[in-house]
Amino acid sequence: MSQDTTMSVSRSGWARFGVQVRKSLPAKVGVLILFVLTLMILLAPQLSTHDPIRQHLRHRLEPPSADFILGTDHLGRDIFSRVVYGSRISVSIGAAGVLTGMIIGIGLGLLGGYYGGNLDHAILWLCDLLLAFPGILLAITIMSVLGSGIINVVIAIGIWSVPTVARLTRGQVLSLKSAEFIDSARAIGAGDARILSVHLLSNTFGVLLVFATMRIATAILTVAALSFLGLGIAPPTPEWGSMVAIGREYIREAPHVITAPGIAIFLTVMACNFLGDTLQDALDPRMVGRE
């Protein structure tokens, strides 16, 4: 019974994911965008037409042209090259933050759900505490203390993800821990460590994968918002949110400065959401046939 409420990534799960991608237009769009994004991240030096930090002060706030495909910002920096290089920063910080949060959150969720008792209560209370900071507020509070910088943003995104991951993992563990296959594992002599790491973790992987995909989308939005507010990645590092923040000053005379980085954030986040949705449909048997 408990098997019904969890998602495991079996071979058929991946096969269903392939089928879903082929038959759903949003999924195809998502895969295509992520493919282009991966190319941008890997081939940034080859794709960019200028040095993303180099200033061309005689070409300030120029609209798109043959030389500057997406125009230039207030210091004459090439926006296209900054958007291309920015993909490395925005995506890697979002992903690294979510990964950090996943590692800590999964650990806490497994321990709380499996051992129960006071440990579980303490972990739940900690989660409630962190969840009392609505939305981006927790990340903002952390950044206000730590100050801006790449590592600090990763820490902020990590801590912000911990309570949700921990609760999600704990819920999965609770529904699984009395399952027959766990009893069988225990009967043949598996210790707590093995049950936790092999049996419980592998069976919660599907849910966590869907969560991580969608969380990366939110994390990229959060990183961009932090930088927009001047709390995340400081210029001249090309980061999409801080590019919008800079362009905001010149919004009337040169709206192209904020257009490109904004669209880059939007497309990346949408691709992650599309993919997360498709993964969910593919990995959760209950969803099959719903749409």
Added chain:
Amino acid sequence: MIAYVIRRLLIASTVILGVSVLVFLALHLAPGDPVDMFLSPEVALRASPEQIEQIRAQWGLDKPLHIQFYDFIVRIVHLDMGRSMRTNRPIAADLALRYPATLELGLVSLLLANVVGVVVGVASATRRNSAIDNTVRPLSFVGVSLPGFWLGLMLMLLFAYHLAWLPASGRGGPLWTSAGLRHILLPAVTMGMGSAALLVRLVRSSMLSVLNEDYVRTARAKGLSERVVVYRHALRNAMIPVITIIGLQVGAILGGAVVIESVFAWPGVGRFMITAINGRDFPVVQASVLVIATTFVLVNVAVDIVYAVVDPRIRYS
């Protein structure tokens, strides 16, 4: 019921106390000397050691940690949040001035999000696979993926600068005046967009599953008009999962307020806080965080109590 309310309030007060501890400790968990948080960079450069010690004494940072915490809690209980380091004004008074603005913006965007979410979600579900449905579904993904601050700037560019229909920023006055309404429209739409898109998807899928229920078929078989079937029978039940995410929506909106208020220069708590962070006015940051988090916790308690009234099963679970 009273026992349930008391239990819920007790849990909430431990969470609020915990949040206060975190907000208090944030100062001491920060790398470096806590007194740095009370100095602007320009002051820190020319401050003599004596001046730094004076600031340390002024903010009680020379006392043992537990005494500092006790003082902090006592002050908060008395609604004394100290004075701003920049303006030297009482923080509680400044917050009291800005809180209604945040509340107003939050409520209007919540209302907009819910009206749009329910109306569009129902239209999409009842005309499944129609042109409306096929437009709404991808648009709902667009809505949740748009960065709010960027959407706000784009709306500002279009409606305030190009078309000159609406003001670009600020608060125009009370909501019932024309200026008030015109000023709140852009920030409220920006802030409500994500929640509206999420609600459209939720209402649509919830409606679709309810429309297949036997009681809906019975209602149709009785010869009731489609409008009555959809709005009186199906929607009421489809709203149950929707109501459960109101707490989450309030969270998204309160969090969004911090960003969107800064975009539109809306004079609320969020903008107050960001200005304070950028000006390294740490007591204001502490107080603002505490006020926003407490609001969020209390709204969730209120929502829980409303559920318990609506659905008695919750009280006993």
